[in-house]
Amino acid sequence: MQIPDITGGMPAIDHHSHASVSRFRTVRQIEEHFATAHMEANVPAEVYDAFIAARNQGDAAALARLEADHGTQTLLDRGLLFRSTTFFATALREGCRQLYGPDADWDTQMRTAQEWGARGPSFTYDAAADLADTPIILTDVPYLDRTVWNPTRYRQVIRVDAYLYPFHTTETTLRGTEYQRFHTTFGNVLRTELKQYGMDTPPASFDAYLQFVDASLERRINEGAVALKLASAYVRPIDFGRAEQAEAQAAYESFAAGRSGDRRALENFLARRAAQVACDRGLPLQVHVGMGHPEPGMLMANTAPFLLEGFLNTRSLNRLKITLLHGGYPFSSDCAALVQTYGNVYLDFSWMPYLHHFYLRQKLAEWMEILPANKLLFGTDTAAPEFHVAAAHYARDSLNVVLDQGYQRKVWSAQQTEWLAQRILWENTAELYGLDMPRRA
Incomplete structure (x- = not known):
């Protein structure tokens, strides 16, 4: 039986990507x-x-x-x-096929990729976004050159993690390089920001450090950031428990003097302070939950969404719009329970469209039956234009299947299936971030 193209002609907002973060890379x-x-x-x-x-x-x-x-x-x-044999490999090939020539052989497609890559950093991604019909792409990058990356299309999300680890090192006894890689990135961003304010190292005083963090965040938000993000699941548990300022100050000033301190109290205080900034400014906060990259380093138990319950129950943050990223795999049903419970929590399924095929359809059916229509967000989570095309293609394909099956089972009316598709592809993200979709020609 042919599945109706319910999503056909609908634009999409990519809720989570890393567009502009890396130079051109070959498929290999x-x-x-x-x-x-x-x-x-x-x-x-x-x-x-x-x-x-x-x-x-x-x-x-x-x-x-x-x-x-x-x-x-x-x-x-x-x-x-x-x-x-993974769906990841299938999706990458399909993205190349669609982007570089559906009727071209592989070598021709790869020559086209090389030619496009030489035409500037944004050329191929713009072409991918046009093909995928994603006029707005939220991109998680430390810095975005808005003279190269069209600010109407590419909207920056900034991680606050760099501010949480002012005296951290990359030393670890863990396998792999994920822990080191993320702490290296956090440290590089912190040093860049400190230099903006005439400092090579964090100040000795905690009050001075808080003033720096406030000024740095305010400047980056004013430069165009539309949301904040916590990616600390790669390096620590995401519980972000309560911590008093006095505890954080004692830890900070101990580290600044070269002694040891309560690292977790400092990190938790700074994470909650950044969340309050987002809340006060009306900006959403994205939180990484669930699996990371296919390499040892991240501890899966650190990423479980129920660790966030204490943080979510903070009364002063009840109006902070929080999005849980990547469908939280393998905790996808746990994420749905949180999103169902808390009116200010949303669920993005970026990454899943090019990692999962059958599983994504299962979860979409589960989520869409239990969650209100405003709670699910489409995203890609990729820096590769080939995966951007593939993720948009397979997300639409999965939505078409799940919505049609729901219609056949009389879960939704025909009108509701179209409305749900539109909500998930772009309306929910547009409302959450206060975005106006560009008018079509």
Whole structure:
């Protein structure tokens, strides 16, 4: 039976992406970036660390030595072969097919990708957004060059995590490099922001540090950020419990003096302070919940959405609009329970359209039957234009299937199916962020 195209002709807002965050990457480089787990599990930990460092630095000689001594590239190739059966691989190929020529062979598509990549940092993403009919894309990046990336289309979301770890290091006993990578990013952003205010290191006084954080956040919001985000699930539990300012101050000033302190009290106080800023400014707060990248480093237990309950029950934050990202896989039903319970909590299913096929349809059916019509948000969660196209394609496809099945089961009327599609694809995000959709030509 043919599924009706309920979403056809409807624009979409990409609620969560990383557009502009990375330079042009070939499809091979994209695949390798997400295929390191097999190699990590088959070499000594220090060899894996050396491989990631050499790859990040583009050190071809070091990579050649690691392959000769440990077979790192051979293991990576083997991992790619194993991952070729995943929906991730299927979606990447489909995105390339649609973006670079549905009737072209693979080599021609890759030549087109190279040609487009040479035409400027935003050219291919603009083409992908036009094809996907996503006139607005929210992008989680530290800084956005609005002279290159059209500010009408690309709206910046900024992470507040950089402010939570003023005296942190990347040292860890964990496997993989996720923990180190995220703390490195947080530290780089913090140093960049400190330099904006004439500082090389955090000030000795906690009051001075809070003044800096307030000024930095205010400036970045005034420059165009439309939301704040917490990505700390990659490095710690997301409970963000209550902490008094005196506790946070004692910890901060102890660290500033080179001593130890209650790191969690400091982090929690700063996270809640940033959330209050978002609430007071009427900005949504995005929170990463659930699985991370396919590499050891993140502790899954740290990402469970029920850890947020104490934070969500903060009375002064009852009007803060909070979006839980990525459908919270594998805690997708737990996320729905929170979103159903709290009127100010929403659920985005970015990342899922190009990682899951059958599972996404199952969860959409579950979510759409239990959640109010204003609670679900479409997103892609990608820096790769190929995945942007694929995610939009498969999200629409899944919505068409689930809405039609619901209509056949008499869950929704025909009018409600169209309304739900429109709400999920763009209206919910537009209302949440106060966005006006551009007029069509």
